[in-house]
Amino acid sequence: MRDVAVIGIGITKFGELWWQNLRELYVEAALKAIKDAGVDHLDSMYVGCMTSGLFCAQEHLGSLMADYLGQKHLPAYRIESACASGGLAFRLGYIEVASGMSDIVLVGGVEKMLTGADATFALASAADQEYEAFHGNTFPGLYAMIAKAHMTKYGTTREQMAAVAVKSHDNGSKNPNAQFPLKISKEMVLNATPVADPLGLFDCSPVSDGAAAVILCPVELAKKYTDTIIKVIGSGAATSTIALHQRDDITFLDAVYQAGKRAYEVAGLKPEDIDFAEVHDCFTIAEICCIEALGFCEVGQGGPFSEAGNTALDGKVPINTSGGLKSKGHPVGATGVAQIVELVEQLRGSAGERQVKNAKRGLAQNMGGSGGSSVVHILEVQ
Amino acid sequence: MIVPRHYKEMPQRYRLQGNRCKACGKVFLPPRLVCPCGSEDLEDYSLSWKGKILSYTIIRTPPTQFKYQKPYAVAIVELEGGGTVQCQVTDTSLEEVEIGKEVEIVFRKIFSEGEAGIHCYGYKCRVV
Numbered sequence: 001m002r003d004v005a006v007i008g009i010g011i012t013k014f015g016e017l018w019w020q021n022l023r024e025l026y027v028e029a030a031l032k033a034i035k036d037a038g039v040d041h042l043d044s045m046y047v048g049c050m051t052s053g054l055f056c057a058q059e060h061l062g063s064l065m066a067d068y069l070g071q072k073h074l075p076a077y078r079i080e081s082a083c084a085s086g087g088l089a090f091r092l093g094y095i096e097v098a099s100g101m102s103d104i105v106l107v108g109g110v111e112k113m114l115t116g117a118d119a120t121f122a123l124a125s126a127a128d129q130e131y132e133a134f135h136g137n138t139f140p141g142l143y144a145m146i147a148k149a150h151m152t153k154y155g156t157t158r159e160q161m162a163a164v165a166v167k168s169h170d171n172g173s174k175n176p177n178a179q180f181p182l183k184i185s186k187e188m189v190l191n192a193t194p195v196a197d198p199l200g201l202f203d204c205s206p207v208s209d210g211a212a213a214v215i216l217c218p219v220e221l222a223k224k225y226t227d228t229i230i231k232v233i234g235s236g237a238a239t240s241t242i243a244l245h246q247r248d249d250i251t252f253l254d255a256v257y258q259a260g261k262r263a264y265e266v267a268g269l270k271p272e273d274i275d276f277a278e279v280h281d282c283f284t285i286a287e288i289c290c291i292e293a294l295g296f297c298e299v300g301q302g303g304p305f306s307e308a309g310n311t312a313l314d315g316k317v318p319i320n321t322s323g324g325l326k327s328k329g330h331p332v333g334a335t336g337v338a339q340i341v342e343l344v345e346q347l348r349g350s351a352g353e354r355q356v357k358n359a360k361r362g363l364a365q366n367m368g369g370s371g372g373s374s375v376v377h378i379l380e381v382q
Numbered sequence: 383m384i385v386p387r388h389y390k391e392m393p394q395r396y397r398l399q400g401n402r403c404k405a406c407g408k409v410f411l412p413p414r415l416v417c418p419c420g421s422e423d424l425e426d427y428s429l430s431w432k433g434k435i436l437s438y439t440i441i442r443t444p445p446t447q448f449k450y451q452k453p454y455a456v457a458i459v460e461l462e463g464g465g466t467v468q469c470q471v472t473d474t475s476l477e478e479v480e481i482g483k484e485v486e487i488v489f490r491k492i493f494s495e496g497e498a499g500i501h502c503y504g505y506k507c508r509v510v
């Protein structure tokens with residue numbers, strides 16, 4: 001296996017981008033990444049996307065995106081693992097470069113969600129269609145059931161969950177690409193329109209359009225393009241049962257734990273060695289459960305840990321410096337790649353107002369459905 | 383489009399027809415061909431119509447086909463004798479729905495499918 005570096009990044013604005021369609025979003029991010037890296041060709045491409053079929057009635061994305069990127073004949077693969085599609089695409093691109101099969105690989109993620117299609121219905125296809133969605137449950141509903149169980153088992157409060165949203169919006173207010181770059185108050189979260197009890201509108205990530213892309217190559221070759229070598233030092237992926245009611249403990253995201261454990265093992269690191277992280281905060285309770293499963297705090301303590309400020313920009317382990325899915329936006333297929341983009345910005349020291357001091361190692365954790373799949377990567381600046 | 387899909391699931395939805403692993407005793411709905419313990423020796427098993435609520439939520443922003451039912455409660459129910467299901471809580475005021483409450487499974491219409499308007503039936507639960 002060869003060492004792999006990320007040498008280019010590109011991202012679009014996230015939000016309600018009514019004037020851009022699926023292919024335009026993807027190509028914008030991909031061209032930015034190609035130019036940022038300075039490469040003159042690609043060997044292959046991975047496209048992470050959850051459900052362009054339900055949102056845009058468009059599949060066959062590998063070919064479509066390669067063609068519109070001006071890369072006809074390029075081998076291109078569309079990768080799907082619900083909201084973890086982008087993270088999984090990154091892992092496969094990493095494996096292709098590490099294996100020696102290809103030198104320069106583009107990994108992109110895209111989702112066009114504001115198309116008039118029923119987003120709640122489309123997203124529910126990441127749940128067990130016949131045994132969860134059939135009964136009228138939704139993604140906010142599934143995470144709300146996790147929240148109710150977490151509150152009952154560990155005493156987690158709505159105020160603690162609100163603290164997560166307030167922190168993420170503080171960070172997002174410093175991110176020009178964020179969909180909602182606005183500071184919010186705890187009262188706004190607590191008094192927001194209820195969506196699925198106990199979660200309100202401000203506990204939920206938004207419905208978004210957007211795309212992100214990165215360029216991977218072997219570390220040896222990366223020296224030709226840049227002096228700042230950002231190396232992928234850990235990668236892990238795992239699955240779990242997608243139906244929430246079939247898990248042994250719905251408050252513990254076992255796929256996140258497993259993916260994290262594998263990534264830490266590959267990197268030879270422990271959670272305390274990580275300087276900052278992007279985690280999959282599709283809902284406030286998700287961030288709490290993810291930081292527990294990744295070992296940033298004790299299991300059950302994610303609520304008080306967050307409320308005490310440990311996850312803020314100047315805290316013990318800054319979480320979601322980009323604003324997270326909550327404030328930056330969550331175009332589902334793009335999210336996992338956008339997390340890598342944020343890691344690279346921080347490791348290059350180019351994150352502007354939201355820069356973490358002495359950021360040497362960052363972790364990105366992407367998750368599908370209610371935790372039925374997860375992908376974790378650890379990047380380090382050399 | 384959902385009609386043939388729904389038809390295939392009728393034994394599970396109408397009778398809670400699942401199966402049970404003869405090696406470790408774990409109960410499944412829907413039935414599985416292989417148990418996570420590794421055994422492929424499973425027997426037919428009808429799940430109990432009594433259980434208790436493990437967790438729940440109240441859906442206030444439903445998918446389109448449930449829009450006339452909102453707000454409604456959805457719960458994870460652990461059934462006596464093994465197995466868990468996710469279903470709506472019916473015949474119960476929303477204030478009465480709590481973790482740990484005893485429920486019974488009842489047969490109900492779940493929703494009417496889109497353009498064709500075909501009624502899809504299955505299980506819900508109610509607090510006893």
Ligand SMILES: [Zn+2]
Binds near residue numbers: 405406419
């Ligand atoms: Zn078994």
